[in-house]
Amino acid sequence: MxxxxxxxxxxxxxxxxxxxxxxxxxKSVSEIGITNLLKKEDPSSTPPQDFFSSRVTLKKRFAQLIGASDYTNTAIIPSVSYGIANAATNIKLQKGDEIILVEEQFPSNYYSWKRIADQKEAKITLIKPPKNFRERGKIWNESILAAINSKTACIAMAQVHWADGTLFDLKAIREKSLQFGAKLIIDATQSLGAYPFSIQDIPVDAVICGGYKWLLGPYSLGMAYYNDSFNDGIPIEENWMNRMHSEDFSSLTRYESNYQDKASRYSVGESSNFILTPMLTRAIEQLIEWxxxxxxxxxxxxxxxxxxxxxxxxxxxxxxxxxxxxxxxxxxxxxxxxxxxxxxxxxxxxxxxxxxxxxxxxxxxxxxxxxxxxxxxxxxx
Incomplete structure (x- = not known):
């Protein structure tokens, strides 16, 4: 290359x-953004089906990037904190359970876990890096693995540490977490797009990713993957487009109790975003090509x-x-x-x-x- x-x-x-x-x-992402920005000058050029078609395209491209077999397991999010909040809200916690976090990980993958732990009287366990640089990453990974036990309900971490690039052995951590039935939630913002990752190889429970870093997309839009264990969860907001039959504008006031398939319930309101959504789609297409x-x-x-x-x-x-x-x-x-x-x-x-x-x-x-x-x-x- x-x-x-x-x-x-x-x-x-x-x-x-x-x-x-x-x-x-x-440049290609900028061109798409400018073209779609100007389309708003003539709203008649945006038919109702456009509210849905661009979302589906983006979800399919993201699913392809991460090797997810079903694009309906993906959701469009405005930020990592939004995606993490959806995951944290739907984790089953009992009093005394533990949530394992890596010390000094990005705060968007801390605050939601701290809040839910406090609410459920669970415990946050922070895994610190060793002070000695000799085999630092190896020892840090071993500490994470050693911390996973029968009390562990969830491990929430990155694939790559956001400050220094330390790689975490997600495959080994996933295997250990499955032994104890613990969820593994990944903030992939500092890796996805530049470092290989596949749901087929590492079947984590959720992947959350901001779009404006290694996905090469615009600010204020990101993507998330939630596996089937989240299919019956409660989203942090109730958006009309995430309900069944929302494509039929003539019947929107016939309120629907059922959500769209799988993780579609977790997409942010106005995720059709006629400017940003096509931009992120184009960026991901380029990454797939590279x-x-x-x-x-x-x-x-x-x-x-x-x-x-x-x-x-x-x-x-x-x-x-x-x-x-x-x-x-x-x-x-x-x-x-x-x-x-x-x-x-x-x-x-x-x-x-x-x-x-x-x-x-x-x-x-x-x-x-x-x-x-x-x-x-x-x-x-």
Missing amino acids: KCQKHLFTLSEDITYLNGAYMSPQL QPAQIQKYAATITTNCIESLQEAGYLIEDDKYRASHLFGIYLTENHDMNTIKRKLAEHKIYVSYRGEAIRVSAHIYNEEKDLELLSNLLTE
């Missing part, structure tokens, strides 16, 4: 290594030399056996000064993120090895 920067509109004056913050937009496995391979190719140089200079970075290639965190030692680094990177217009104690670097198909070389040269001079 070759660099695809020509498909984006990124300035040559900047070095953008910050896709984990927000992806740049594909294939996340190839994106991951490309990211490894352009980041390897940079990471080795930084490690030789004393920076701490998760070993590549336990880390994704598209996202990695650089931790400083006493020999490095964060303020000096921030100033240098700003002066050279290199865009990264600062998350906790890590400098988060995230590379994609629009980057080249020279972008990472510039970063490593500045940090090691």
Whole structure:
């Protein structure tokens, strides 16, 4: 795979290594957004069937991306917090049950669990990373596995840690969770689209994903997958389109007690969004064409030399056996000064993120090895 920067509109004056913050937009996605924005000038160009057809197309494309056999197990959501709230609301918890979370995971995958745990008198168990960087990812995964027991009702975590790219062994965690009948809920926002994932390989209970990062879509729209165990759940809102026979506009006031099939009940109101929905569809189609496995391979190719140089200079970075290639965190030692680094990177217009104690670097198909070389040269001079 070759660099695809020509498909984006990124300035040559900047070095953008910050896709984990927000992806740049594909030109093709922008074109679809503009076209659909202008359609609102003439509402007669939007027939009633358009309220439903674009939703189905997006759900089918997302199902294809994650290897889900049935697109009706997917839902259109406005945010990760919305998707997580639907999952948390429908988890069966008893007093004394445990919910396992990873320490310092993104807050949208914490607050709903904390609220439901407090309501049900359940316990939140946070699994901390080891302080020693030697085999850090391996030990962290072992700690998660060891924590799963007969009291575990749910494990809610990411595939890739949002701050430093640590990979979690979801296959092993899924196997252990099934032994105790525990749910596994995944926030895939920092991995899906850039790192391979398939429901067929890892049959988790739910996958929640924001659309504006590695899915390359617009802000305020994301996707979710809920397996059949959620088919009888209660959604956090009651939208008319999520009920049976809502396609018949003439009978909408004949109130319907039944929902549309499976996870359709969990889609956000106005998910037909005539601008954003086609944009996210186009972005996912491009990812399907590229294939996340190839994106991951490309990211490894352009980041390897940079990471080795930084490690030789004393920076701490998760070993590549336990880390994704598209996202990695650089931790400083006493020999490095964060303020000096921030100033240098700003002066050279290199865009990264600062998350906790890590400098988060995230590379994609629009980057080249020279972008990472510039970063490593500045940090090691």
